[in-house]
Amino acid sequence: MKKTVILLACWALTWFAATANAQLVIEITKSAEDAVPIAIVPFGWESTGAAPFDVAEVVAADLRRSGRFEPLDRKSMIDRPTQGDQIRFQDWRYFKTDFITVGKLMPEGQGFAAQFELYNVLTGQRLAGQRLTASANSMRALSHRISDIIFEQLTGVRGAFSTRVAFINVEGTPPKQRYKLIVSDYDGENQQTITTSDEPLMSPAWSPDGQSLAYVSFESKASAIYVQTLRTGERKRVSARAGINGAPAWSPDGKTLALTLSRKDGDVDVYTLELNSQVLTRMTFDPSIDTEPSWSSDGKKLYFMSDRAGGPQIYEVDVANPKRPTRVSFEGNYNARPRVSPDGKQLAVVHLDRGNYRIAIIDLASKGLQVLSEGRQDESPSFAPNGAVLIYATQEKGRGVLATVSTDGRTAERFTNTAGEVREPVWAPFPQR
The missing domain is CATH 2.120.10.30 (TolB, C-terminal domain)
Structure with missing residues (x-):
């Protein structure tokens, strides 16, 4: 005893x-040396006043914290497209960015809808896109869901941000x-x-x-x-x-x-x-x-x-x-x-x-x-x-x-x-x- x-x-x-x-x-404290460069462009806001939530900021933080991605600093972005047909891929190739996510946020009912697209910068191929809705109190959860989709699309592993x-x-x-x-x-x-x-x-x-x-x-x-x-x-x-x-x-x-x-x-x-x-x-x-x-x-x-x-x-x-x-x-x-x-x-x-x-x-x-x-x-x-x-x-x-x-x-x-x-x-x- x-x-x-x-x-x-x-x-x-x-x-x-x-x-x-x-x-x-x-x-x-430690990132992969071969972290994938990706641009998460600030989402457009399709209404008056300031956007109620910064979806792109949360998504970029999620992907950075995974250690597998290196999001491009916003200050380095020379353009801010909000949908695929606005992307000038040759400009983003100059920054050696492999992937880009664009999107927009809009009011819907008592909450909001976020629409995003993920593209391969080298080929211009659209890899993913979805429209998600959430209440005003659930915008972080919506952002994490977008991160999950991007992470799984690019790694083959289900994202755990949600x-x-x-x-x-x-x-x-x-x-x-x-x-x-x-x-x-x-x-x-x-x-x-x-x-x-x-x-x-x-x-x-x-x-x-x-x-x-x-x-x-x-x-x-x-x-x-x-x-x-x-x-x-x-x-x-x-x-x-x-x-x-x-x-x-x-x-x-x-x-x-x-x-x-x-x-x-x-x-x-x-x-x-x-x-x-x-x-x-x-x-x-x-x-x-x-x-x-x-x-x-x-x-x-x-x-x-x-x-x-x-x-x-x-x-x-x-x-x-x-x-x-x-x-x-x-x-x-x-x-x-x-x-x-x-x-x-x-x-x-x-x-x-x-x-x-x-x-x-x-x-x-x-x-x-x-x-x-x-x-x-x-x-x-x-x-x-x-x-x-x-x-x-x-x-x-x-x-x-x-x-x-x-x-x-x-x-x-x-x-x-x-x-x-x-x-x-x-x-x-x-x-x-």
């Missing part, structure tokens, strides 16, 4: 780091702190507080449909797992068993949670909990500490961290036959917090790299490991729903901040807080089309 207490104490200190709710400012993230936020200093569970757009905008508590909140996990969050709360002075529906605010306590209730993870069908419990024998193990029936099934049986479960994309396996080999490593177990786990991680003496990629081919982990805790990915076929991040205390990796990027928590000048890195390691950015700290980010699934 002494080893269990020590490990869990370290685990708790990691999660209980003080955080504060503040606006997130994004700084690109997705959301959740993270833990704490105001104040010990012993008086106020914990918050926050949901925001992927870029930190439109923050919404889902729940608050004077006691720690931790381990948020999105349901597969993106409609609910599971999380751990200590509001009753002991750990319990709750499931909260975002639209209604309704929440339900699903596990408040004696001892540890931690690390919830949704099954792909949304019917079951994998979680960490310490039962009467004192062992810390992974279980599955059917939400409707409350039936518990034990998944690990070793006297070591087994925790941090993550489901395979088909729901047939669970990946988890265990110290059964003397240090934290990743194992997998067949849900239908859980008594024969196999080891997955082999490089290094510390690999923890496994998270499965959307395509089921990779695991993101926290890996000890030359004395630094960094984000790495393990190829499940070859078992090869690649270190992606460059911090000293990186933790809590979570894949974007398109599998192209990971968001994680790190430290900057002693403060907790969020960061992202592409899964090929070529691009990275940091979400700097104006005040306080944030922790435990988790990327939501794609919104339902």
Whole structure:
């Protein structure tokens, strides 16, 4: 039990780091050397007065933050066409711009309509075009949808600019702190507080449909797992068993949670909990500490961290036959917090790299490991729903901040807080089309 207490104490200190709710400012820290030059021309406004929203500014920021594109500075634009037949392609070739997006914004009903077109500058070919509508309060969402369309057209990968993230936020200093569970757009905008508590909140996990969050709360002075529906605010306590209730993870069908419990024998193990029936099934049986479960994309396996080999490593177990786990991680003496990629081919982990805790990915076929991040205390990796990027928590000048890195390691950015700290980010699934 002494080893269990020590490990869990370290685990708790990691999660209980003080955080504060503040606006997130994004700084690109690493861009691909071969970022594609693209022009996002300011949209025309087909009405009187000033345009109510700068769609092109948001689209350009989205594409720049992806690290894969380098939008042309507006100050360098010698022309501002708003539709395809106004583009003088030879002028844009002079700026060595590969692609150009033009468009216009117009009033429609109680909101607005945005019409845009994407062209290949070299050939003059129209690659995409669409007309989208939105209310006055949803113009950022409309802009992100345009970014998604452009990104997918040019990369073949579905854009994730319209997705959301959740993270833990704490105001104040010990012993008086106020914990918050926050949901925001992927870029930190439109923050919404889902729940608050004077006691720690931790381990948020999105349901597969993106409609609910599971999380751990200590509001009753002991750990319990709750499931909260975002639209209604309704929440339900699903596990408040004696001892540890931690690390919830949704099954792909949304019917079951994998979680960490310490039962009467004192062992810390992974279980599955059917939400409707409350039936518990034990998944690990070793006297070591087994925790941090993550489901395979088909729901047939669970990946988890265990110290059964003397240090934290990743194992997998067949849900239908859980008594024969196999080891997955082999490089290094510390690999923890496994998270499965959307395509089921990779695991993101926290890996000890030359004395630094960094984000790495393990190829499940070859078992090869690649270190992606460059911090000293990186933790809590979570894949974007398109599998192209990971968001994680790190430290900057002693403060907790969020960061992202592409899964090929070529691009990275940091979400700097104006005040306080944030922790435990988790990327939501794609919104339902």
